[in-house]
Amino acid sequence: MRTAFDFSPLYRSSIGFDRVFDLLENASRATTTVDNWPPYDIAKTGDDDYRITMAVAGFSQDELSITQEQNMLVVSGQKSGEDTGEYLHRGIAGRTFQRRFQLADHVKVTGAGLENGLLTIDLKREIPEEMKPRRIEIGNATAMPKVAQRKIEAEKQAA
Template sequence: MTRMTPFSSPLLLGFDAMEKTLERLAKSGDGYPPYNIERLRGPDGSTEKLRITLAVAGFAECDLDVTTEESQLVVRGRQSDDTEREFLHRGIAARQFQRCFVLADGMRVIGADLKNGLLSIDLDRPEAERQVRKINISVKD
């Protein structure tokens, strides 16, 4: 029995990678760390940027890794367990995480800042020029 997916339509050509990405995102149900996504307008009001802010309290810069892999922004955090300290109660766990964000075509990461336990990642999308291309039809009789 074949599996029917939203991308099975014969009108949607070449969307296989997007379907796999959506499946991968649906499986990642962990909500840690919490994050915000906000739209930032430039001084002229037309340029638009996005900022992703993740709450990463307790993580140092060396514990965090921000990369782009294919069309995804991947943020990883790994804290090392401090063996020199003796805890009577441990409510704040040294926890690992990986958070993925799918980037649209043309999105690029400008930079990342860590301040007061918040990791801010700025993105922008340069205006793409609209392309219209005429396809010549060859006649074979």
Template sequence: MRTFDLSPLYRSTVGFDRLFSLLDQVGGVDNGTTYPPYNIERTGENAYRITVAVAGFSERELGIEVKENTLTIRGEKQVAEKSADVLYQGIAARAFERRFQLADHVEIRGASLENGLLHVELVRQVPEAKKPRQIPISTGADAPAAAITDRAAA
């Protein structure tokens, strides 16, 4: 596996340490978990859906939690009394925990269980204060008074 050295980028950026630590995590340890399978879809400009195949699990046996930009989906089968001898068990009924790292300002809108698929709806809503805005540039004649007094005091 290839490794990338991001250290040259650290000295030319400001405020991106969290992004670089996330990139380091992605390039790091792969836990190799493939159960249960899932899809991540883009359903709109700022809308996403995570679909997890949870065949055989009921709503009570599933749990969804969001904590510190991490979405965790858990499933644990309840032990039921055996009504018949199972000759072959091909349907997985093992417990699982699947984690997804969420970007800043991503919120969970809801979840639904349909035909053995768990759909988790997400939307990215950037606060107005965080959206890009234009900064006017003033010249010496129309510079703000505070900037002029600061220069005179120096």
């Protein structure tokens, strides 16, 4: 059973979260047939460092492509030529693939490598200085200028 959520009431009380609600709506529309090839791992290697490792056996560097567009990382592979050999069993998949990873804000690809059939992609979250939390010093009350207080008196009328 599939349940549709209506996020429109949340739009009224939030500012700048439109993209998050769109992602939630798109995730709820995802089909149940998920392609799980090629297999991959995502590991956190540091406070702001991540690594994606994909098993791409049979693909060379020339047959793989990695593209980052805003908050989307696209890894695709396409075999350059068709192998016409006669196989008794063919278990190593060499089909074309495209795997998409949704990246958080300020996550950048720092490097990629292919070794022993494993493609590794290193990612780093680099938050700009102006967006990092900063500590605000609290000054002494004596150092602050005094604000003059006004007294307002109501006139009393005799009855």
